[in-house]
Amino acid sequence: MRDQEVKRDSTSREEKGKVWVIGLDGASFELIKPWTQDGELPTFARLMREGAHGVLRSPVPQSPPAWASFMTGCNPGKHGIYDWVQPRRGSYEVDLTCGAMCRSQTLWRILSERGRTVGVVNVPMTYPPEEVNGFLISGFDTPYGSTEFTYPRDLYEELKRHFGHYIILPIIVDVPLRQTVQNFYETIEQREQVMHFLLERYHPEFFMLVFNATDSLQHLCLQSYSDNGRNAAQLEVLRSIYKRLDIILASLLERLPGDAIMLVVSDHGTGPLRGYVHLDHWLAQQGWLRYASDNPALTVQRWQARLIQGAVTALKAAVPEIVKAGLRTRMGNLRTRLEEAATPLLLDWAHTQAYTCSSQGIYINLKGRQPQGTVEPGEEYEALRERIAQALLALLDPDDGRPIVARVYKKEEMFIGPYLDVAPDLYVHWQEDAYLAWNNSKQPRSVLFVRPRALEMDDIVPDENSGTRVGCHRQEGILLMYGDKVRPGSRIEGAQIVDLAPTILALMGEPVPAEVDGRVLTEALEETYLRAFPARRVAGGGGRGQGEEFIYSDEESELIKERLRELGYL
Ligand SMILES: [Zn+2]
Structure with missing residues (x-):
């Protein structure tokens, strides 16, 4: 049958099949x-x-x-x-x-x-x-x-x-x-x-x-x-x-x-x-990242004022469902929340060579690409990527002394195509995928690793920055x-x-x-x-014609970002 x-040779719609x-x-x-x-x-x-x-x-x-x-x-x-x-x-x-x-x-x-x-x-x-x-x-x-x-x-x-x-x-x-x-x-x-x-x-x-x-x-x-x-x-x-x-x-x-x-x-x-890893803290310890608060010459308040002003103009919150699901009623206390949320962005860019902004990626602060780039494209960029990759491979889990990074890819080793420019410059593959990069401004700078804490069935589920996500x-x-x-x-x-x-x-x-x-x-x-x-x-099948102009508004993005940080995604 x-x-x-x-x-049959016929290619009628019925015979082409369904999925x-x-x-x-x-x-x-x-x-x-x-x-x-x-x-x-x-x-x-x-x-x-x-x-x-x-x-x-x-x-x-x-x-x-x-x-x-x-x-x-x-x-x-x-x-x-x-x-x-x-x-x-x-x-x-x-x-x-x-x-x-x-x-x-x-x-x-x-x-x-x-x-x-x-x-x-x-x-x-x-x-x-x-x-x-x-x-x-x-x-x-x-x-x-x-x-x-x-x-x-x-x-x-x-x-x-x-x-x-x-x-x-x-x-x-x-x-x-x-x-x-x-x-x-x-x-x-x-x-x-x-x-x-x-x-x-x-x-x-x-x-x-x-x-x-x-x-x-x-x-x-x-x-x-x-x-x-x-x-x-x-x-x-x-x-x-x-x-x-x-x-x-x-x-x-x-x-x-x-x-x-x-x-x-x-x-x-x-x-x-197995563990959350504070990659930004690690980059700071290695001397490749500097927090703005560590540089008295920078007026941190000015940054915060600018960010808060942007957010209070927000009249409607286009919060994605995933964020809403994570945070039911956090619209109040926006000012405090945003100050907190903005903290990871408060880097001393003039003294920062590398930083994270995604779950597994590290970005180089490149001259000509970032507004206050510090790293020259070409040799200096390549040498820095190499040094960071080598240092990551030497990073050990304090519990068992085993490496936590399986491999570090340069972006061109992982990805190919016209949108390579927005890819992280280095892409980290954790050992057995069992670690997560984490940016939690509440954690002291000296803390690199945090072990997940399991919830009981009657525990109230806190947001992801609480370190209670035991699976990844x-x-x-x-x-x-x-x-x-x-x-x-x-x-x-x-x-x-x-x-x-x-x-x-x-x-x-x-x-x-x-x-x-x-x-x-x-x-x-x-x-x-x-x-x-x-x-x-x-032939064909490249870019899609429709919808390319869509982007969340700045105000929407600020609110969403704030919530994603609380969920632990940023
Ligand atoms: Zn998924």
Whole structure:
């Protein structure tokens, strides 16, 4: 049956096939595999047994760049999103990243332009919603309180009518951990209902929906992969969330059209966090960074006055959902908050050669690029990058004396493309991805390492700067493929997150734009299908025409930045 279906030469829309993608942010085989073996996750087990699966590697394991690479098939050098924030050109200010900053064409844009129908729900980095041939509900980069997170616009009203308030991300902090978990359950319930409603109603040829609970709850609950004697309740939270998602996957399989392929993907994996590392403190200790407060000649008050003035003019706060979820009611006391938030920016730039402004990146204060650059381009720049990289590799964990940095990449070793100029000059890969760069102005300068502190179920969840996130990301995400074009029981080796967009295009009988970095994962596909629809490349697919002008306003950015710092992302 299967062979007959795919051998036909006709390329009518019906025969080109459909793809459904379920994104589970941060999902990991380290958790899934033992639970499938225990019989707890029968649908995951079935997908692995009857479909293809393998680790999906995400070289920059942060949600914004990882999802942007998923949706474009391109590396950050081409799509331009490296982290939660990125430096504004010619300035020390940073901008928050959102979907509009993605400079490469998305999968749904390519499909839409080819007349295919699409439906996209809550994929991170999709705000403001792109015009597509179908519908799109944007992800956690949507400003809090916005009613303009759907395409078409009136889908918002329709969702409101049927489901009430649409939850993009629930409240995470300022409530007991037990309540946070409950809030995620409610979000999952609603999203499941919305998913079935939209599938029933629109029958898109390409459908994708992302669940965020896995990522957020792993940060709070994943002290170790298995019971360490103290974390039984927290591990049970994760197991029950995966079990709930397993049931959703089962309900999707039941309604999966015969010609459709189902993919389950994560943007990165997850694992226990060993420690927070104060990289700016370290740079200061090494003599490459100087805080403004350490230079009496600098009038710190002047800086603060300028920043506060900028913020009090803010009348509306376009706070992304992820920030809102982290900080429910922190709008009061703005002045104090902003003073605190501005502290990391208060560097003595004339005496600073290197600084951080992202989770894994170090920027060089380069003459001609930064306003008060101190490092000459060329030899001096290269020598400094080399010295910092060597020093990072010698940085040891005080607990076990082992190196905490696995490798330091120069940006051109990691990324390629027209947006390399906004990439960090050095990119740090932590040992086993088990550390996080942290900037917390409340910590004394002498402190380089902070160990995470686990929360009990009845503890109130504080913001991320409290050091209570016990889990962090890994490069190893998940990929499961199921359907009649997929080789049953096959293992996928060496898949990269950029391979998904081209693979999905191939599964829908569409050629892949030449610009796309990833490859079609042909080893997972049936030969009969590949013979009927060989993977093809076509010219083009570069920059996207729409939405390039969008940027959060300065006032919005200040407020958002403040909150991201409190969440610990800056
Ligand atoms: Zn993520």
